Amino acid sequence: MTRLQRTAYFAAAIMAVFTLATTLSPTTSQAMAVDELDLGSFEGRVVVIDFWASWCVPCRRSFPWLNAMQSKYADDGLVIIGVNVDRESANADKFLEKYPASFDIIYDSEANLAKRFGVQAMPSSFIIGRDGTIRNRHLGFKTKKQEEYEAALVAALEESAQ
Secondary structure: OOHHHHHHHHHHHHHHHHHHOEOOOOOOOOEOOHHHOOHHHHOOOEEEEEEEOOOOHHHHHHHHHHHHHHHHHHHHOEEEEEEEOOOOHHHHHHHHHHOOOOOEEEEOOOOHHHHHHOOOOOOEEEEEOOOOOEEEEEEOOOHHHHHHHHHHHHHHHHHHHO
């Protein structure tokens, strides 16, 4: 895939996130309303798109880590978007009560975006560089690989900042 194709893919994927998504419960402070989003606001930033589901045991371990990464690297240009693929938003709401997110959450009940990204496991994370290219991806979440996951984020943030 050429750089132009990857950039177009990223733009289409981000557009799909906001076109296909519906918000979670209004009581979930991190949930985004589709009409509140400004796609231009992500330009020049590193975006992590993390697909998750309420039934996903590794997702319970990944959320605290994602929260920590959002807090640690937000000032460096990191944006994390959690894409929930539960068919019932109530299941996602219950999950978020136990494992709150300090990053944005979008609901994709038909998993259309997950299909576009070829998601085969939960969670699945895609690191998108500031230039719109996929820099890294990983399937699942293992606590013993947290340093490896963070190194991939840092690499994308540093590479993109040059």
